[in-house]
Amino acid sequence: SQKIEQNSEALNIQEGKTATLTCNYTNYSPAYLQWYRQDPGRGPVFLLLIRENEKEKRKERLKVTFDTTLKQSLFHITASQPADSATYLCALDTGGNNRKLIWGLGTSLAVNP
Amino acid sequence: DAGVIQSPRHEVTEMGQEVTLRCKPISGHDYLFWYRQTMMRGLELLIYFNNNVPIDDSGMPEDRFSAKMPNASFSTLKIQPSEPRDSAVYFCASSQPGTQETQYFGPGTRLLVL
Numbered sequence: 001s002q003k004i005e006q007n008s009e010a011l012n013i014q015e016g017k018t019a020t021l022t023c024n025y026t027n028y029s030p031a032y033l034q035w036y037r038q039d040p041g042r043g044p045v046f047l048l049l050i051r052e053n054e055k056e057k058r059k060e061r062l063k064v065t066f067d068t069t070l071k072q073s074l075f076h077i078t079a080s081q082p083a084d085s086a087t088y089l090c091a092l093d094t095g096g097n098n099r100k101l102i103w104g105l106g107t108s109l110a111v112n113p
Numbered sequence: 114d115a116g117v118i119q120s121p122r123h124e125v126t127e128m129g130q131e132v133t134l135r136c137k138p139i140s141g142h143d144y145l146f147w148y149r150q151t152m153m154r155g156l157e158l159l160i161y162f163n164n165n166v167p168i169d170d171s172g173m174p175e176d177r178f179s180a181k182m183p184n185a186s187f188s189t190l191k192i193q194p195s196e197p198r199d200s201a202v203y204f205c206a207s208s209q210p211g212t213q214e215t216q217y218f219g220p221g222t223r224l225l226v227l
Contacts, residue, residue: 032214043117043204043218044156089156098169099213103156 003027004092006104013080014112021075021107023090031099033066033073036089038106044089048075080111117219119205125225131193134222136205137186144208146216147180147190151201161213162188195226 004025013019023033032051036044050057050066050073057064063076077084090104118137126132138145146161160170162182170180177196182188192199202223206216 034214041220043206043221044216045218046215049214091156093213098171100158100161100169101213101216102158105155 004090004102004104006088006090007107008105010108010110012110012112015080015082017080019077019080019084019109019111021088021090021109023073023075023104025071025092028071028092028094029068030092031095032093033064034091034093034101035062035064035073035075036091038087038089047088077109082111082113085110117205117207117217119203119219119222121222122220123223123225125227126195127227128196129194130226131191132195132199132224132226134190134203134205134224136188136190136219138188138205138207139217140186141210142207142217143185143210144213144216145182145188146204146206146208146213147188148204148206149201150204150221156204159190195224197226200224200226 006023032049034049035047037047038044048057048059048064050064052068061078065074087106087108089106091101094100117139120135143164147159148156149159150156157172159172160180161168165182178192180190202221204218204221206218208216
C-alpha cells in the first residue's frame with residue numbers, strides 16, 4: 001500500500017536559520033506533490049505544488065525539491081522566523097482514475113527567537 | 114470570498130446519537146472533499162464529490178457514515194449512530210473546476226463523542 005512519511009520528531013531551529021523538512025514515499029509514482037501549512041485549530045493552507053517533471057520550485061523564502069528516483073521531497077524555509085512555527089504537511093497525488101491526495105502526518109516546526 | 118464554511122465548529126454528543134456536519138464550499142469550486150484528522154492517523158480522505166456526484170467513498174469507515182451533496186453550495190456528513198472512536202476533527206475542502214490541486218480547507222468541526 002502507498003505510504004508517506006515525514007520527520008516524526010518536532011524540529012526546533014533558531015530564527016534566521018534554514019529549516020529543512022523531509023517527505024518520503026513508497027509504492028507510488030505521483031504526478032505531483034504538495035506542501036501545506038497547518039496552524040493549531042485551523043485547516044491546512046496550501047503552500048506549494050511540484051510536479052514529477054520539476055526538480056525544484058521556489059516561492060519567496062520557500063523552496064521545494066522533488067526527487068522521483070529517491071521518492072523524496074525536501075521543503076526548505078530560509079531565513080526562518082518565529083511566525084513560520086506551524087505543522088507542515090506533505091500530500092501526494094495518487095494519479096489514476098480515482099486520483100486523490102494522501103497525506104503525511106506532518107512535521108511540527110518551532111522557530112525560536 | 115468567505116472561504117469554505119463549516120458548521121458547527123464544535124460538537125459534543127453522546128454515543129449513539131446522530132451527528133450532522135455541514136459544509137459550504139467556495140463558490141465556483143466543483144470538487145468537495147470530506148477529511149477526518151486524528152493524531153494517530155493524520156488526515157484521511159473520507160469521500161469526495163465532483164459536480165455534486167460522489168466519486169470515491171472508499172475512505173468512509175463504515176455504514177454509519179453517509180455524505181450528501183444536494184447542490185453545488187452545500188454538503189453534509191452524517192454519522193449515525195456515533196461512537197467514541199469517531200472523535201476527531203472533520204474538515205471539508207474544495208478545489209477549482211477541473212482539478213483537485215490546491216485544496217482550500219474550512220476551519221474544521223471538532224467532534225467529541227462521549
